[in-house]
Amino acid sequence: MYPDFLVVENVESEFVVDSGDPKLLERITELLIQGERIFLSGAAGTGKTWLVKQIARQIAEKEKVVYVTASTGIAASLLFDEIGLRQSFFIKGPSTLHSAAMLPWSSEKDHTRLIEKGKSRLAGTDVIIIDEISILDSETFERFLKRLPVYPGILVVGDLFQLPPVARDKKNRPNFVFRSKAFNDFRLVELQKNYRQAEADFIIFLENLRHGQNQPDFYLRISSEFDHNHPTLFGTRREAGFKNSLEFSKLSTKSYTSKCKVKVGDPEKAIEWFENYTRALHTCQLKEGMRVLCIQNHDELVNGDLGTIISISGKEREGNNPDRVKIEFDRNRIGTREMGPYEFKKEVQDGYSTKVKFSVEQFPIVPAYGLTVHKAQGMTLDICNLDGRKISFAAGQVYVAVSRCKTKTGLRIHNANMFQAFTRKSVEEYYANANRLRLSL
Ligand SMILES: Nc1ncnc2c1ncn2[C@@H]1O[C@H](COP(=O)(O)OP(=O)(O)O)[C@@H](O)[C@H]1O
Ligand SMILES: [Mg+2]
Secondary structure, three states, X not given: OOOOOOOEOOOOOOOOOOOOXXXXXXXXXXXXXXXXXXXXXXXXXXXXXXXXXXXXXXXXXXXXOEEEEEOOHHHHHOOOOOOOOOOOOOEEEEEEHHHHHOOOOOOOOOOHHHHHHHHHHHOOOOEEEXXXXXXXXXXXXXXXXXXXXXOOXXXXXXXOOOOOOOOEXXXXXXXXXXXXXXXXXXXXXXXXXXXXXXXXXXXXXXXXXXXXXXXXXHHHHOEOOOOOOOOEEEOXXXXXXXXXXXXXXXXXXXXXXXXXXXXXXXXXXXXXXXHHHOOOOOEEEEEOOOEEEEOOOEOOEOOOOEEEEEEEEOHHHOOEOOOEEEEEXXXXXXXXXXXXXXXXEEEEEEOOEEEEEEEEEXXXXXXXXXXXXXXXXXXXXXXXXXXXXXXXXXXXXXXHHHOOEOOOOOEEEEOHHHOOOOOXXXXXXXXXXXXXXXXXX
């Protein structure tokens, strides 16, 4: 059996640590402002990212500066939301940790010049938040710590049972963040109430899967009928790209090409930023009838909204750079929206005001037929197709894939017998021995 993961003292055993608990929000915010180091964890869908947005807003309301970051550009883009995280003077980001702290990739050397630049970027920050910490390797984490301002509060967020860092040690094991000695200073708070899934048997199944238990009987209740109007998740980018091309080619409507346009900044650097830090495409192929995924919170649309292109205008340019795309979104409240290219902006602080460093225009949509599990980590999907042959090579990968879906009926699975969920022993050990934060809620 698993160790008891409860963090709360002096409460009845049925107490559940809930991301929606206002006292939890208040306590964590207070501790961070005092300079605490906290690791906010919990299974997929327990509201970690949701809570991060509330915490950032609370800190800003108390007129303290909070820098909101994530380990990958995709995870950072999921931190933008309707509550206006970007509008406050006290909130920096959301951005990747790499750009916030001027970190080199772990395969590259660190330099004094970069360290100094990183320090000056983080200077004046009271609290730093890093989401999707499971993907961050210990070396990069330590480089980040070298750039810290004086005693900031730090909140690292994520689930170590999800995708591990890409960086490996000499024995080819993922270089987990908890290998860093400094990680011992971070006290663990684990959220326990699942907000993404509501079905009790699905939640129990997922919790076991999280611990690497394959439960073949569960899949007998899952449909094997793929719904190609909704995303299929793959282990590799190649497979996801192939699926997108395949479904695109099946559409008999006219093909349009939208190339991104640089509006502000050095074109080469702006495009490099755009390709690395947004989920939008440099060249986006569009057709009427195509299923697309919205990748930006914008005009009531949220990141992850699915829809179908119903018309494309700008035909006089022979299929290049259309002006407007009309999309019928699946979510009733949204309905049909017409959109032009969206301005993806990189803003930097310039004294008391913000300055636009790069601005690149592109439609905020990507084809929705194939996605990688890596890209999907953090997302919530209504319907999702999975193939057991394509997803099993990394620890946590099966768990991340299956846990994206809200319901059992939304799941569509082929080759379930080939799913091989597994975990790393070191992750189990980390949670079993972690230094837990005692909170009286
Ligand atoms: N306290 C909450 N109240 C309402 N909705 C929530 C709450 N916590 C999470 N959610 C919703 O549940 C889903 C999963 O939350 P998310 O923050 O993405 O989980 P995690 O980051 O832990 O995987 C999202 O759709 C989110 O908006
Ligand atoms: Mg999340």
